[in-house]
Amino acid sequence: MSRVLIVDDEPSILKSLQRLLRAAPCCYGGRQFELEVVTASSPLTALQLARTQEFDLFVSDYRMPEMDGIEFLKAARTLWPDAARLILSGYADLNALVRAVNEVGIDRFVGKPWNDYELMSAIGQALAHRQLLLENRQLADLIRLEMGDKSAEQVEAERLERIEPGITRVNWGPDGSVILDDVTD
Template identity: 75%
Template sequence: MSRILIVDDEESILKSLQRVLRLASCTYGNKTFALEVQAFSSPQEALAATHREDFDLFMSDYRMPGMDGVEFLKAAKAIQPDAARLILSGYADLNALMRAVNEVGIDRFIGKPWNDYELMSAIGQALAHRELLLENRQLANLVRLEMGDTTAEKLEAERLEKIEPGITEVNWGPDGSVVLDPEFLDKS
């Protein structure tokens, strides 16, 4: 199941996107993606959700009050760098598109109003591309392991760090003990 987060300040657009994603088939090549969608009308609420849950794809409107789509996708990328990113816009602003590509590395720019088939195709293509990148990373890690450039322990530490940032850091006390909460460390 591929998890998608959508953010758009217009409720009617959100409802329409949710309906399309619920009813249409998302296929790319011979791969069909089952979709689970969460929609937000506030980029700040959507960003908070990225801290709590993992998503495979972020889709954002470009023009929103408080935070534009590029800013949102840039912040979401910092939290979940492996998620695919799409931007929606009713404005054909070439500068905005170039900024989105250069700053965020979006997978696709989709114009409003969209064609349902093209939207589903773009989502399927972005999800397939994401899977390919993750698979390539995994294969590269296996090659690095075989070549002796890394160890299984380092790879496992990297995997754990992605799941729980900071988990591989240890705070040692002056007496050699492990300090779980540095606030309570006696500073005298």
């Protein structure tokens, strides 16, 4: 199951997208993706969700209060670097599109109003591309392990870091003690 987080400040858009993603099949390249859809009406709420849950795909409106879609996707990428990213916007701003590609590495820019088939195809393509990248990374790690370029410990540490960013870093105190992060935020 692929988890999708949709962020848009317009409730009617969120409901429409949620309805579409639950009803329409999501296929690409012979692969079918079952989608679990989570929505948020603000980028800050979406980032709170992304801090506690893993997502395979982020779909964000471009123009929102608090922060624009590019800033949101940059923040989401730091939390889940392997997640696919799409921007959905009613504004055909070429500078925003270039910025989204250069700064965030979005998979697609989809215009509003969207064509249901094209949107589902873009989502399927983004998820298939993500899956292929993950499989390629696993194969490359196996080859590096076989050739002795990496140890099993390095491969495992990288895998853990992808699952839970920051887990392999230790904060040392000046006296050699381990400083635990404040988990009250």
